[in-house]
Amino acid sequence: MADIKLAAQLRTEFGKGAARRARRANQIPAVIYGHGAEPLHIALPERETTRAARAANALLTLDINGEEHLALVKDIQRDPVLQIIEHIDLLTVRRGEKVTVDIPVILIGEVAPGAVSNQEANVVSVEAEATHLPAHLEVSIEGRVAGQHLHASDLELPKGVSLLTDAETLIVNISEPSVQDLGEESEGAEAAPAAEAPAAE
The missing domain is CATH 2.170.120.20 (Ribosomal protein L25, C-terminal domain)
Structure with a gap:
């Protein structure tokens, strides 16, 4: 499966209010975890991310302030009525890692x-x-x-x-x-x- 490249931004605001503001700005709140590192809270572009998340186990190459992070989509939280993506959990991985x-x-x-x-x-x-x-x-x-x-x-x-x-x-x-x-x-x-x-x- 080819990885998909997305530009991401670090998030400094948290909570429901911050999440609503992010979605109004056409962004999806997300968190990257794994390999014992501190979780990274980011915002992803809504349209491109929604398209990428249609595939099971989508592999994303994220550009965060010029630094690349390879991550797998592990969990997607959707609005139960509108079915829009509200939040994504990502697992950091390395090339060659099983x-x-x-x-x-x-x-x-x-x-x-x-x-x-x-x-x-x-x-x-x-x-x-x-x-x-x-x-x-x-x-x-x-x-x-x-x-x-x-x-x-x-x-x-x-x-x-x-x-x-x-x-x-x-x-x-x-x-x-x-x-x-x-x-x-x-x-x-x-x-x-x-x-x-x-x-x-």
């Missing part, structure tokens, strides 16, 4: 006719170099039939990435449609003609 992160798992393809897929785990924990983190991991369910299962051990990991999640963790369960699903489909099929029937005179 870190532990949770990576999203994405299903690719379609199961065989008459089967349904149930994703039991949406993320897996891996160890990888901070500058070479995969954005996501893919698992193909193309043509899979009912009764098949895919576990964490079935994931194809990029070079340099080690699986930390238990290899037997169930990722996808391929099964037959449940009785409830079949019942809902049947009710839908019966409801359509009934809706089209002319009203009695």
Whole structure:
């Protein structure tokens, strides 16, 4: 994953009032911690940071008063209603350093006719170099039939990435449609003609 460069400013004001003023100035309050150093309280540009934070485990190169800091996005706090970013926690890292992160798992393809897929785990924990983190991991369910299962051990990991999640963790369960699903489909099929029937005179 390529790192994203952002210009950051050190914050000297704290608290809810200061955070509101920062957001009015189109900035996002953030803190950088890790490696035993004192936390750095900074403000990040809202638009660029919001775009960068869309990716899981986004890697940021921050320019703070001319000094570069490499950091991973570890936690994002959002407004529960507006869903705008209110605060970001960043973990300082070094190039070549290995870190532990949770990576999203994405299903690719379609199961065989008459089967349904149930994703039991949406993320897996891996160890990888901070500058070479995969954005996501893919698992193909193309043509899979009912009764098949895919576990964490079935994931194809990029070079340099080690699986930390238990290899037997169930990722996808391929099964037959449940009785409830079949019942809902049947009710839908019966409801359509009934809706089209002319009203009695």
